[in-house]
Amino acid sequence: MLAVVLVVAAGCAPAATPSPSDRTPDAVDTSTPTPTAAPAGAPQAAFDLSCDDVVFAMTELFGTPSAPVAEHLWLKESPSWYPGPAQYMFARAGGAVCAYDDGETSWQITASTGAQDVLDDLAANGYTDGDLAPRCDDGRCAVLVRDGDILVEATVLGPEITEGDLEPVRAALVGLAAQAAETVEPVEVAPSPIAGAACDQLLAPETLASTWDVPAQLHSEFGGWGIPAAVYWKQGGARACLYLETPGAYDGEHYLTLTTLPAGRWAAELPTGRSAVDIEGADAAYSGEEEYYDDLPFIDIVVGDDWVRVSAPGRSMDDLMAVAPLVAANMTALGT
Numbered sequence: 001m002l003a004v005v006l007v008v009a010a011g012c013a014p015a016a017t018p019s020p021s022d023r024t025p026d027a028v029d030t031s032t033p034t035p036t037a038a039p040a041g042a043p044q045a046a047f048d049l050s051c052d053d054v055v056f057a058m059t060e061l062f063g064t065p066s067a068p069v070a071e072h073l074w075l076k077e078s079p080s081w082y083p084g085p086a087q088y089m090f091a092r093a094g095g096a097v098c099a100y101d102d103g104e105t106s107w108q109i110t111a112s113t114g115a116q117d118v119l120d121d122l123a124a125n126g127y128t129d130g131d132l133a134p135r136c137d138d139g140r141c142a143v144l145v146r147d148g149d150i151l152v153e154a155t156v157l158g159p160e161i162t163e164g165d166l167e168p169v170r171a172a173l174v175g176l177a178a179q180a181a182e183t184v185e186p187v188e189v190a191p192s193p194i195a196g197a198a199c200d201q202l203l204a205p206e207t208l209a210s211t212w213d214v215p216a217q218l219h220s221e222f223g224g225w226g227i228p229a230a231v232y233w234k235q236g237g238a239r240a241c242l243y244l245e246t247p248g249a250y251d252g253e254h255y256l257t258l259t260t261l262p263a264g265r266w267a268a269e270l271p272t273g274r275s276a277v278d279i280e281g282a283d284a285a286y287s288g289e290e291e292y293y294d295d296l297p298f299i300d301i302v303v304g305d306d307w308v309r310v311s312a313p314g315r316s317m318d319d320l321m322a323v324a325p326l327v328a329a330n331m332t333a334l335g336t
Helices: 049-061 087-091 115-124 163-183 204-210 226-235 316-334
Strands: 096-101 106-113 135-137 138-149 150-157 218-219 240-244 254-261 285-290 296-303 306-311
Touching: 049 096, 049 106, 049 138, 049 150, 049 163, 049 306, 087 254, 087 306, 096 254, 106 163, 106 226, 115 150, 115 226, 115 240, 138 285, 150 163, 204 316, 226 316, 296 316, 306 316
Parallel strands: none
Antiparallel strands: 096 106, 106 150, 135 138, 138 150, 218 240, 240 254, 254 306, 285 296, 296 306
16 A cells, blocks of 8 residues: 555644635635636535635735636646546546646645545556655645545646745645545535446547548557546546557557546536537537647537547547547437
């Protein structure tokens, strides 16, 4: 079993915490770039820890945010399968995310339940005590704190980050983890017909091969495991499917990526900068380009309560429009 090299605050009674309305500085803007009211069906949070709480803690360390704080994963330092469904993975499992970036200083805080299961998953995927050890140096902080069933992880980037930031960041996370642990309640992760489905049930590689006339092969094991991937795959039952020229994730041409958010219709309705499109078999669909990844074209497909994104570097929207109905039909078939 992996020996946890983190701050363990379990069993320690946290100090009384003022409400966010009392604690948050007036000048702090915690608005998000997406609608503030999530669509019906948004998952229940497993604990009481808001981005107002996080902003207060981070403001004391790094100053008042001058840009919106998003309640989904950022794309900084992220694997290419993050954009879209995967950015909302923590909320699906009852967790929380608060991410901030003003172009110079940025930070992201994630909070999740199932601490021991997540740590076991990390160990099974090669993580060691040293990988989890908190560190701050050369413009980057990475700190992980456990309090009972709660894991809180912070990544902070900034040109002035040094070793001296380690203890203040860790102390802030201890407080946030204690607040979450004190209020944690069991929640049911919403069931979904695509949760845990194999990638070839959503799109068989031979189907893509014949549709695009390419030697596509499926690769559904990927690197960059970490806590987000454990939450995404294990707790949420989501999938990241890569269709490549050769089986190795970094070999040959990358044709297409398919990512999912089971029971994620509530989140599929949040992103902006897209256009509605008509996809046979889909209850709703949207097309767009992800600027962070060199204008990566994508189509979001909603069938029932499920969200699947299909994206392909260097491909036209017509190519994606040929694949999207096939994915929608397989999503429908899984639900029957």
